[in-house]
Structures are given as structure tokens and as C-alpha cells.
Amino acid sequence: MSLKNSTCTVLETCMAVKPEEVVLIITDTATHPSIARALYDRAVELGCDPILMTMEPREVHGKEPPKAVAEAMAAADVVLAPTNKSLTHTQAKINAKIAGVRIATMPGISLEMMESGGISADYLSVKDIAFELKSRLDSVNEVRITTDIGTDIVFNVKGCDWMVDHGICHEPGYSSNLPAGEVFVAPKSGNGVFVVDGSMSGIGILNSPLTIKIEDGQATDITGESSGKLIEMIDSVGPPGRNLAELGIGINPEAHLIGNVLEDEKVAGTVHMALGDNSAFGGDVVAGIHLDGIITGPTVYLDGELMQLPI
Numbered sequence: 001m002s003l004k005n006s007t008c009t010v011l012e013t014c015m016a017v018k019p020e021e022v023v024l025i026i027t028d029t030a031t032h033p034s035i036a037r038a039l040y041d042r043a044v045e046l047g048c049d050p051i052l053m054t055m056e057p058r059e060v061h062g063k064e065p066p067k068a069v070a071e072a073m074a075a076a077d078v079v080l081a082p083t084n085k086s087l088t089h090t091q092a093k094i095n096a097k098i099a100g101v102r103i104a105t106m107p108g109i110s111l112e113m114m115e116s117g118g119i120s121a122d123y124l125s126v127k128d129i130a131f132e133l134k135s136r137l138d139s140v141n142e143v144r145i146t147t148d149i150g151t152d153i154v155f156n157v158k159g160c161d162w163m164v165d166h167g168i169c170h171e172p173g174y175s176s177n178l179p180a181g182e183v184f185v186a187p188k189s190g191n192g193v194f195v196v197d198g199s200m201s202g203i204g205i206l207n208s209p210l211t212i213k214i215e216d217g218q219a220t221d222i223t224g225e226s227s228g229k230l231i232e233m234i235d236s237v238g239p240p241g242r243n244l245a246e247l248g249i250g251i252n253p254e255a256h257l258i259g260n261v262l263e264d265e266k267v268a269g270t271v272h273m274a275l276g277d278n279s280a281f282g283g284d285v286v287a288g289i290h291l292d293g294i295i296t297g298p299t300v301y302l303d304g305e306l307m308q309l310p311i
Contacts, residue, residue, distance in 0.1 A: 080104050118252045119178065
């Protein structure tokens with residue numbers, strides 16, 4: 001897939017932009033400038049009224065953009081955010097959704113990711129998979145995840161609203177990551193241990209696993225080779241950084257584990273768990289940080305019944 005083809009996927013298939021719509025493209029100085037420029041140029045070709053804003057990169061995922069950027073987001077028709085750190089879990093994004101803006105965040109996107117992997121998926125098919133899985137999960141009270149290397153954690157999801165991230169944002173207020181492909185939830189609580197063996201936000205591909213102990217929805221102990229860096233990141237925002245924020249299931253058959261959580265968490269057959277902010281998708285914790293850890297080869301039980309993961 002060429003860069004131009006992927007911009008067509010983003011703007012036409014995923015966002016369904018219309019002539020004269022204001023398309024705001026937010027990037028930063030740590031992201032390859034050709035990505036934002038290609039999106040801008042294609043928006044011009046489609047008759048849109050694009051705006052390109054470049055800011056300094058945020059220090060961590062989930063940190064708010066400058067006030068001027070946040071205000072511009074709420075005033076646009078469509079927002080595309082190819083940035084180094086994620087704007088997904090920010091109040092700026094929440095406010096723009098409330099205003100009816102269609103939003104695609106693309107944290108950590110690279111030229112390679114724009115030309116292969118998850119971005120090349122059939123997103124209409126991914127949407128079907130997402131809603132089929134959501135229909136199964138909506139009635140579940142408890143999810144248990146285990147792995148051969150030590151994960152054993154139980155989530156209380158009774159009454160929680162499972163979210164779908166399938167890449168199709170045609171209606172006002174819809175948002176997605178791109179690449180897309182996950183079903184996820186802000187759990188009420190959780191207890192147990194999860195062992196991250198794939199990749200971790202802010203760290204990348206792991207040389208050795210990270211073991212995180214969860215008690216009543218809080219990370220109480222973190223061990224492993226990269227534990228110091230993870231602890232430093234989550235504790236930089238205080239106690240909310242240790243909140244068990246998310247349980248997610250990857251469903252994109254074209255995504256691969258590459259060390260970039262934007263794509264890694266979408267890999268079909270994996271699950272991911274996050275610490276920090278979940279206020280953007282049904283939770284009540286505002287942390288200013290959101291860090292995902294990807295677990296490969298999981299076994300999933302829904303109310304005690306073995307679940308077959310999409311692959």
C-alpha cells in the first residue's frame with residue numbers, strides 16, 4: 001500500500017469526508033511530516049477545507065494538547081491526529097466528540113505503518129467482527145484472562161459498556177484509532193496478575209516480561225526488567241496512574257506486533273490491559289496518562305466459559 005492509498009483509506013473509507021468539511025490535521029515535530037502533508041493534500045483533492053497544526057510533542061500518552069489546539073478540535077468537522085504521543089485519552093478529544101466532531105487519533109504512526117500492516121485491513125469487515133464480539137460481551141459479568149507464563153486476572157465488567165474501535169467514523173461524534181481493530185471496556189475492578197510479554201506503551205517491544213499485580217483495580221506491585229521505567233511513568237501523575245483502566249481484545253487480522261502500541265493492541269488473538277486514564281470511554285478516572293500492555297497467547301473465559309478469540 002502506498003502512502004497516497006492509505007490516505008484514501010483514512011479520509012474516504014474511514015472518515016467519509018465531504019466537500020467543504022473542515023478537516024483539522026494535528027501533528028507534532030516528532031512525527032514524520034510527510035504523513036500529515038499527505039493527509040492534507042488528499043483532503044484538498046477531495047474538496048475539503050483542511051487545516052494543518054503542528055505542536056511540540058507531548059511527554060506522555062494522554063497529556064492534553066495546547067489550548068489553541070483543543071479549541072480548534074472542537075470547531076472542526078473531522079480531526080486527524082498523527083502525533084507521537086496519544087491524544088485519544090484527553091479531555092480535548094472528549095469535548096470534540098461531544099461537539100459532534102469525527103475523530104481519528106494516530107499516535108506513534110510511522111511511514112512504515114502507513115504503508116503496511118493494520119492500516120491495510122478491510123475496515124468494513126473489521127466493523128462486522130467488532131459488533132459480533134461486542135454482542136457476546138455485553139451480557140458478561142466476569143472476564144478471566146490466563147496465560148502459560150503467569151497471567152491470571154479476573155475483571156468485574158457487570159453492567160459495563162463495551163466499546164468498539166473499528167475505524168469507521170461516518171457519524172457525528174464517532175472516533176477511532178487508526179489503525180483500528182479492538183473491542184475494549186473500562187472494568188469496574190480487577191484482581192490478579194497480568195504478565196505483559198508483547199509490548200508496553202512508552203517502552204516498546206519487551207526483552208523480558210513485566211509482571212503487574214492488581215488489587216481492587218489498582219497496580220500494587222510491578223516487577224521485571226523494565227519495571228523502573230513503567231513505575232516512573234505511572235507515578236509521575238500520582239495515584240490515578242495506577243488505576244486498572246482498560247481490558248481490550250485485538251481483532252485486526254492485518255496488524256502485527258511491531259513495538260508501537262497503536263498497532264500492537266489491535267493484533268488479532270491478543271489482549272491488552274492499560275493503566276491510568278479511562279475517562280474517555282466510560283470510566284471515571286482522569287489521569288493524564290494511559291499506558292497499554294499487550295499479552296500474547298491468552299486464554300479468555302467469559303463467566304467461566306472458554307471464549308474463542310478472533311484470529
